[in-house]
Structures are given as structure tokens and as C-alpha cells.
Amino acid sequence: MEMQQNKGNRAIVIWLFTGVVMIIVQVLLGGITRLTGSGLSITEWKPILGALPPMNEAAWQDAFAKYQEIGQAKVINSHFTLADFKWIYFWEWLHRNWARLIGIVFAIPFIYFIVKKKIHRSMINPMIVLFLLGGLQGAIGWIMVKSGLNEENLYVSHIRLAIHFIAALGLLWYTLWFALKLSVPPQNITPAPAARKLSSWILGLLVIQLIYGAFMAGLHAALAANTWPDINGMWWPEGMFPTGKFWDAVTHNKITIHFIHRGIAYLLTLLIAIWFLKTARLPRLAGVRMLALLTVLLQVFLGVLVLLNTRTAIPLGFALAHQFTGMALLMVMVWGRFLTCA
Template sequence: MRWSYNLERSRSVAAWLFVVAALVVAMVLVGGATRLTGSGLSITQWRPVTGVLPPLGAQAWQAEFARYQAIPQYRLLNVGMTLKQFKFIYGWEWTHRLLGRLVGLVFFVPLVVFLFLKKIPRRLVWRCWLLLALGGLQGLIGWWMVASGLEARVYVAPERLATHLGLALAIYALAVWTGWEAWTGRPRGGDHYSPPSWIGWGTALVGLVFLQMLLGGLVAGNHAGLVYNDWPMMNGRFVPAAYAARGSEGHGLWATLVHSQAAVQFDHRMTAYLVVVVVVALGLTIVAARNAPSMLKTLALVLIGVVTMQLLLGIATLMAGAPLWLSLIHQLWAVVLLTSALGLVWRMRRS
């Protein structure tokens, strides 16, 4: 059966993009688990093709283990680790890289088919090419991140971790937004109810949530969730005494903002409060508007509920000392928050 070419929309294309977005979320979560288990440096080589298979046989495992034993993380943190323990951390990193390859495959093969069949709406083709380019760039940034921890550090550089996370979130957001566009087609004509100020604040909110997630990446990269585990104070102070103290990379503004445990956690906290204030203010404004579409009001209320839950999850994760399971839930709910904010802005532009 020959597929029809619809210039306006294609729900099969939308479904494909939603699957890709879901795989990106899975990769972000596995990446978070990889970081929390200290597994990210267990694979010391970048082999895009041959690396799809794990070591096969005892000799191959010993060779892989020997390469890991040569890097600072093993010598300074994990000396004496057994081969069984190494296989555990290797499994996390291998799964993360395998998911990356799977995302690329699931995106590229249908892309070729849809382009050949002229199934992708023409106005969305460039976005699909952009997604492909960003996906390739993500692989390079992933290795750039890992390489930072192979010679002089025991963990990857936090700023590179945040960059890797940020690009993954950008790919996710673009895939979801393009999927919505492919599902619904072009906006219908008529009066546009949402005031420009709402769209402006909504767009700013999406940017703020994105920034907050990058700050979360810095917290993770600096292991800052393992310190200052009281709330609402930080060791009894609102602003921690060590905010501008020497960070892991020395003194200076950059070292403070990116490498100081006190600074990155404080900034993450303050930005969280700002996100809540903006969400509540914008959401209540929309709900109180007499002529706002019911769908927009519903999305605003959902967003308020999502941000409230995320705030509670963040506090619980901090005070519990960032256990793996709770940290991953907090990370997943951050994606839900980003999606909710994106959905609100997308609906505003179509109201």
C-alpha cells in the first residue's frame, strides 16, 4: 500500500519522533545512573562500531580491566577493585553507550524511509535533519566528556557533563515539539487568544527550567548532593560560608560557579525557588483569565502540580543524601516538568 504524502501532518512521523524522545529520556536516566554509580569512566576507549559488543571471554575482560586500572580513577579511588565489581560499572556505561547507538538507529532508518516516501511534512524536514546533526554531535560531546576524566581527574569535568546533558535535553525538546507539529498540522486560522506577554513568560520559563536542569548536572558532576543535606538552610546558613571558597579547580568566578560544591548546590536551590514562583504566577494568571481556553487552564494547573512535586522531590533527595533511586525519580520528574512547560507554550501559540 502506498502511503499518501500529507503536506500538513503525519501521525506516523509523530509517533516515530515520540519513540525517539522516549529513548532519549531513557538514555538520560541511564546516564544519571552511570554517573551516580561512578561508572562513566569504566570504558576508556571510543569505538563507535566495534564497541557495540561487550568483552567476550576472560582474556578480553582482563584487557579491558587493565585499561581501566591505568587511569586515575582506579588508582586514586578504586584500587583493589575486583573484576566482578568492574563488570558492574562497565555494564552501566556499556548500556548507556548502547542506548546511544539505538537512538541513532531508531532515528536514522525511519528518517530515510519517511524521506523516500515523502511522508514528513515539508515544513518539518529541516528539523529532522537538525535532529540528526545534533545526535551526531552528542556522540562527540559524550566522548569529549569522558576524555576529561581519563588523564588527570577521577571524574569527568562537571561543565562537560552539564553540556552533554543539555544537548540531550535540547534533542528531546526538539523531537517532542516536532512530534506535536507533525501530529496536529499547521495551526488553524482565527483569533489568537494568548497575549504575547504570556508566550514571552512561557518561553522564559522553558529557558529557566532548562537552566535549572543544567545546574542539576553541575550538582551531579560535583557530587554536591552529598553535602549540605539540611533544608532550608545549608549547614545552618542561608548562604553557605564556603560559597566562594576554593573549588576543585582553584579560585575565580568560573571555579566557583562550576566547581564549588557549595556554590552549585546553592545556585540550584535558588533557581528552583525562582522556577516555582514563575510557574505559580503564570499559571494562576492563566487560570484567572475569564476567556482563556479550558485546555490552557488545565495545562497551567498541571504545570503547577508538576513543579510542586518536583520541589518536594528535590528536597527529599537532598535530605536523604541523594540515593540512586530517588535521584533518578527526581531527574525523571525534571523531564516531566520540562515537557509540561513546553506543552503550555506550544498550546499558547495555538490558542
């Protein structure tokens, strides 16, 4: 993604970093939606008309009746009143409307920059890709929701949830990289092949870890083991491969997913500590390397807090902090990777 960098890009950089912040908020709203069980409350996908909530009592009753037809409402939330339904509806509505707002915030300034000829030709294609990724994310979100709109499934597919989550983080990564391209002076970039290679491996492993974080959330796998540092009193928990099928265990078995998520966390901490040491002689990375080390340590600490405070439900505050720190770690490592580009 080659493009020109100049002082006139200031407004575009602010616009892109605004997008980064809005995507972070959107992912956190997705976390709230998931943890409050709100994701299936809106049973229809209306990209335009869906921006408005039900406007009268009859419309609310109609929306509630449609929700009561699915398995989640019949099995888990059969006790719900209309007031209960309005509470979960709010979070899903806010999540969807924030996505619409992101689209507006990206589209209107883009048109303005085009008209005012503030966008260089080299930026056009990356921005088109940005819009396509945003649209794709919305479509993936609806495909995810549809997996739970039936009488058999009580929640959305955790696989589709992970795809939706990683697609959002891919959009975050792309937008951040785009903004860095336009805002970081070339003299601030230090070619460091060894550090760059290690950071690439870390980012790859981090993506896998974030996928497993989505699996943990989608399957409520924290409820399967709320002890630390052991897992229900064991280091190699029982029932890891109940069917003997490896792929099925690592993608669907709660205790196996739990074990993998913890293990990758420890491995990431070790690799980031090594990266921290390897970049000690790169003065331009002084801030980002320290931030990476502190963030990964905080992320592990918050993960432990989530586990130790999980009883019958996953604690919302700790879980959101854990999710936010995971995103922060991704952004810090993307920043570190960027600063060591050739």
C-alpha cells in the same frame, strides 16, 4: 520550522514521540551511569565495534587493565575485582548502546518515509537538523569521557557533563516541538503574548537550573549540605566565595552551586505559580497549566528528599526520580509555550 500538518503524519508523529521516550530513557541511563561511577569504565570510543562487550575472559581482562590505568581506578576503585568492573562496565555499555539504538530507530524509519514519499519537503531540513544534533551529542559524550581518562582526574569534568546533559535536553526539546508541530491542530493553539513571554522566561531559567543540576551531580554537591530548609544551619552559607572570584565560585565551588540550585528552584516555583494564574482564562491550557504546577512542586519535594537521604552517597532512586521530574517539567513547559504560539 514550518511544515504541513495532515492525517498522513500519524506514523511520523508516533515515530517522533517514540524518539522522545527513548531520549528520556537515555538521559536516565546517563544518570545511573553517573551515580554508579560507571562512566569511565569503557576507555575507548568505537562507534561500531564497541556495540559488543568483551566476548571472552582475555578481552575482559584487557578492558579491566585499561581501566586500572586511570586515576579513578587507582584512587577510588583500587579494591575492584573483575566482577566489580563488569558491573560498572554494563551501565556504560548500555548507555552507549541505547544511543546507538536511538540512531537506528531514527534512521531506518526516516529512510522508509523518504522512499514511500510520506515526508513532506518542509520536514526534510528539520529532520536533518535532528540527525546532526544526535551525532553531536555522541561526540560531546566522548569529549566528556576523555576528561576523566587520566591519572589526575577522578571523575569527568562537571562542565563537560553539563554540556552533555543540556545537549541531550536540547535534542529532547527539538524532537518534542517537532512532534507537536505535526500533531496539535491549529485550533488548539491560543495566541497569548503575555503567557508566551512568561513561559519563555521560565524555560530560560529552567535551562540554567538544569545546568546547575548537572553541576550538582558532577561535583556530588549534595554531600556538601544535606539539611533543609537551611544549608548546614545557615541561610547564607559560609565559604560561598572563598577565592573572591565570582565566576570560579558559581561554576566550581560546591556550596555556592548548592545555594544557587536551591534558590533557582524556589524562583521557578514562584514563576510557574504566576504563570498558572495568568493562564487561568485560557481553557485550552487547563491540563498543561495544572500539570506544570504539580510537576514543579513534585520536583522541589524530590529535591528535598534527595538531600535528607544523602549521607555518604547520593540515593540513586530519589536522584533518578528528581532527574526525571526535571525533564518532565521541561517538556510540560515546552508544551505550554507551544500552545500559546501566535
